[in-house]
Every structure is written in C-alpha cells, then in structure tokens.
Amino acid sequence: MRRVAIVGAGMTKFGERWEDSFRDLILEAGMQALQSANMKGDDIDALYGGTMAAGRLIGQEHITALIADYMGLNPIPATRVEAACASGGVALRSGYLAVASGHHNNVVVGGVEKMTDVSVSDATTALGGAGDQEWELFMGATFPALYALMARRHMHEFGTTEEQMAAVSVKNHANAAKNPYAQFQKEITIEQVMKSKVVASPLKVFDCSPITDGAAAVILAPLEEAKKYTDTPIEIVASTQASDTIALHGRDSLTSLKATRIAAEKAYKTANVTVKDIDVVEVHDCFSIAEIIATEDLGFFKKGEGGKAAEEGRTALNSDISVNTSGGLKGCGHPVGATGIKQAVEVVWQLTGKAGKRQVDNAEIGMTHNVGGSGATCVVHIMKRC
C-alpha cells in the first residue's frame, strides 16, 4: 500500500454562476488544480469525479466521461462516484485507493454541481433523493425537515438554543467574507439569522446552506514522487468512510451521526493522531445544527456542548479549533458534489499557508468531514504537512 499526497488544488468561485455551464465549471477548477501541480494533462493517469444529481439537474449522467473529454484527458479511465452530498469526499477516497493500490500514479479528483439550471423546488426534490425516497421524501420530508427534527431533538436533550445555532451561521459568514471563492461575501448578525424566514422550524433560511454552482479539484500522486510536482505536498494520512441507515427513523439517536463517529475513530487511529492534534477542520454544515453535531461527533466537544462552544466563539478562526475556515457549506456555498473536494482544497490551502485573510496560524494537520444525506454516508480525511 503506497502513501498518497495532494500535489495540486483548485476551485471555482462558488455562487449562482448563471453564465457558466457544468462543463465550464469543472474545466476551470480542474485546470487550476493541474497548474498548481505544475502538470499537464499528459501527466494524469486517471480521473475521479463526484456529482450528486447531474441527471436531474442538467439531464446528464456519465459526467466523468464528459469531464475527461472537455479537459482533453482521453483516453484515461474516468469514474464518477456518488454518495449524495458526500459524493466529493467519496470520490477523493476512490482516487486515494487508486493511487494507494499502485494501479495509477497521478490522479485528478474533481467535484462539481450545477444547481441553478432548475427551480429551487426541483433542486430540493432532487436533493431529497439523498434520503430514503420511499419513506422520507415521498411522505414530504425534505432535507430541511429532516435536519429540523435533529435540531429539535438536540434542543430537547441538551438545551441547545436557536441563538447557538445562529452563532454557527454568523461565524461561517464571517469566514466566508474573508474567502474570495465564497458565495456569500458579507457578515451577518445573530439578529438577522433569528429574524430570517422559517424553513422548517426551528431552522430558518440563515440556518440553511444555499443552492450553489461550483467545482473543485485536487491532484493526487504517490508521496515518494510528490516533490517532483510541488514543494509543499500534503499527505493524506487517513481516508475513512462509514455508512448508516439511509432513513433517519432507523437510527438509535437523532442527535449524533454514528457514521461520523465510526469514520472519525478509524481516521484518528489510522493517522495516529488525536482530536487535539487537528489544527483546522472543514465539517459538513448543510444546516447550522449539522455543524454543532459534527463538532461533537468528531470529538472536539462533548456531546451536547457543541452549541455552547459555537456561541462562545470556540470554533472561530484561530480559536480552540478553527472550524470551516472556508465559510463552510453555509457561507462558502454547497454545490453538492463539489463540497467534499472544496473541503480538501481549503485544508490544503490552510496547510500550505495560502489561505489569505482566513489563514490559521501554524496549521500542520487538517481534517475534512463530508456527510451524505442525513448521515447515511460519512467520509473523513486527515491531511498533514510533509
């Protein structure tokens, strides 16, 4: 089993990219990643791509064939991976396994979603396919509704407040305002969140990640060859994935994601680090409550104390643990299939000192946490400066 490094990273600006198509977006991110690795297309042996719902959003399946074609990468193997909102993270893990296995050397892994070609209502229905279509979506349980159930229960069990959830969004907008690639470039206040329209009580518009177009890409190479391409390779020291019931009603708990706990535990063990060693983490905050639950499940805070920690500023930039420096899904945007790769790009930029105004001091070890659906898939990566 070979050791694997990230030697290049790139992403588009996230947002409502009305004038750019799916293929424009991935090309932009892919080319940026290639250039940052000082590579040409000929250097790439295989392509992995994460997209959730291109079939329903743009009428296109077989999207990595499209990407390989438009990036001029034929005839390399091109493989699409899908795990709902965790599509990017699972694609990264698939690329990682391809390099680790010795079958491929240099692999580009991209994530992309073009969501604004359909109505918000159609996008919400497409996203509902991440849960159990027959037992959840068909009955009317969209994703805001599912996460509202989790939020309500977290409030009931631990006294978490709506203001604490709002604090997550306020912090993520503050980080996004420092990130030129983020969809939202302005700060918001607790009061604004609290006064925003209710989507599914207790979740309001500003507790929810937006509909976003965007793409991100990273280049993987065997660690022993990484210095050929960059002076600052980032080793992937753990790549773990776990599953749970697809429907929320099948779980033991509404306030914790078992797949996150299992993937994280395995990741810490594989990387031989503890949660205290993590300097920067991108977690899956599709809703504000999701970030609170994630910071608990990953071990940054005790179960039930995530809301309080957010309120006290312990997850802000250069605090106890810098959470979602990119702005997270809430502030940076959430082009579903791209999110898992964007998380990796942000961590790479943090660990290589390229994060500009949102740079975490002396960041050496970073983590990404990408969730599919309401927690049926979770992927965790730990990355380290070499």
Add this chain to the structure above:
Amino acid sequence: MRRVAIVGAGMTKFGERWEDSFRDLILEAGMQALQSANMKGDDIDALYGGTMAAGRLIGQEHITALIADYMGLNPIPATRVEAACASGGVALRSGYLAVASGHHNNVVVGGVEKMTDVSVSDATTALGGAGDQEWELFMGATFPALYALMARRHMHEFGTTEEQMAAVSVKNHANAAKNPYAQFQKEITIEQVMKSKVVASPLKVFDCSPITDGAAAVILAPLEEAKKYTDTPIEIVASTQASDTIALHGRDSLTSLKATRIAAEKAYKTANVTVKDIDVVEVHDCFSIAEIIATEDLGFFKKGEGGKAAEEGRTALNSDISVNTSGGLKGCGHPVGATGIKQAVEVVWQLTGKAGKRQVDNAEIGMTHNVGGSGATCVVHIMKRC
C-alpha cells in the same frame, strides 16, 4: 498490489419485475452472492454499487447507502459508481482496486437498475444522459439513433448487412433460451428480426436491447484468502478502463470504439494472454451492431469481418469464440447498471462449470466488455480459473 479473486456470484432473473422494487432486486442478488461465497454480512468490509440513472428512474440517489442499509451491512463504506451503461463494470473495477490496495479484504460489488417504473419514453430520455446531453440528446439523438449511425457507416465501409446484424440477435436469443435468468426465453429467426418494426434505420426492434429490471452481485476477496470461501475462486487477472469523447461526432471513426481497443490491449498485456486464449466473452451488445464492432475491436475478428463471422455462426455457443452465452444485453436483458456485473457473473458461472445448458466446454479464461454511452467509457476484465 494484491491479487484479487471473485469468490461468490448471484443475480436476479432479468425482466419486467413489476412487483419488485429496486431494493428487493439488489437484496435478492446480493444475498445469493453472499450465500454462494459461504459468507455472512459480517464478513464484508465494503460495498460498491453500479447504477446509472436511479435519480431519474426511481427518484433515488445515494443508492449504495440504501443497499448497505437493506442488506444489513452498515456501517461499512458503501460507494456508488456511475458510468452510464458501464456503471457495473466500473463498479467492479473500483471494488477490485479497493481489495488490491489492501484497504479492504472482502468486498461486495452490485449492479442494479429498476427501469419499468417510468414510461419507455422517460427511460429513453434518461438513457440519453449517457451521451452528450447538450450536443446529442437535446438535438434529438437518442441512443438507437446514435448506434444507427454507426451501423450505417459499418455497412458502407465493410458491406455489413442487416441480415448479419440480425444473426447477432438470433444467436443471443438462442443463448438466452438456455439461461433461466434471461428476460427472453425463446428463440427468434432472421426473418422475425428483419420484419420487426424499424426503430432508427437500419436498426429494428429486434436489433435493440430491451428495457429491463434486474440486479447482479459478486464478492471479491484477496486471492490468498479465496479458498477459505470457495473451492472454485476465479482470479481477476486484468481490470482495465479507458475513455473517449462523450459525443459520437468527436471520434476519428464511427465503426470502432477506441476506448475498447485501448482497454483490451492493456488487459491482454496485464493478463499476459492473447485473444486466442479467451474461451468465453460477454460483450456489450446494446444493439446488434455493437456486438459486431466489439468482436472486431477486441481482436476476435479483423475489422469489418464481425458481421460475416456472426452470420457464419463463429460466435455461437462452443464455436470459434462463445460470445454472450448469457444471451447478452439483447437476450438476457439490459438493466443498465446491472449489466457489467451480470457479465462477470456469467463468466464466473462459465469458468466454474455452472452454466447449465449453455456451458462452454473447458472454459478456463473469460472476458467481459462493458461500454458506457456510445463508447465514451469502456471497461474490460479478464478472469481465470485458479
């Protein structure tokens, strides 16, 4: 890099399975595969699944999370792979890489598609997403139309006739009639094919694979541990994949798939065999012309001679080369994401002497050839009796 074997295989009967849902189908195939490997769910470390268009056909994405849940396999990593009609083959290759990398030991790889929940027209549109949506489907070029262009050009360049194409379908129905898992259980005649309704000239209904529900699954394990599970492990001695332009108009030739040639060449080299060593092959005959082109591109016949070979019976059971003993996509059916795995199941059954009335004598080395779209993805596997 570890050597990998198939230690279990199973599939549902293919057909119009009105009373069975997507989850019923994959459960049936998966359980059969597990039982044939004498394994329980606890023995499985990871799941890979191939499905093309569940989002549009049943409103469900995130399908391996669903499968892991319904098979009782949580919390193992569960990854969906998609490459249009090559989804199954690419999933098999992904599972192969996961075992070869040493990250997972026993892996179940499934393929499934539930196509009859929507109209044939909606299914055809969904399948159109395998090509270039913007430049082909949007302009009205469905898949029968694209393959009709290829057929017409093959006739023009090489004198291939409609009767030769019909001979492919006749042979595949003959094989299907010997396969209890096949959608079609009766033989047809050249005359019947020639008189069937034109879909896209020169292709008629009986030149086209049908709309099918079905699922198939195989279990992979490291070769050195394979005998723990079965007396007849089948080693995967080559697993190769290549890409080409997604749109037909981007290619040098309409009568040859470059991705097939590249994947096949690499497969023969990796497995250290020649085309003469192959005893049985499942090729991707989504249309009769596709089988003719495939048998040429894989090297069984010279370019332009595939039609004549089919007409002369050189691809029939126990002839020069036994092609599509399962009945192929035409006779056995084509539940898109399941097809690549079904091909592997058929080859495993042939190599282990379990193919009943359609058994090829002394089959030792087999091959599968799975194509996505009009040839933008091609996956080739070579398998060998241990």
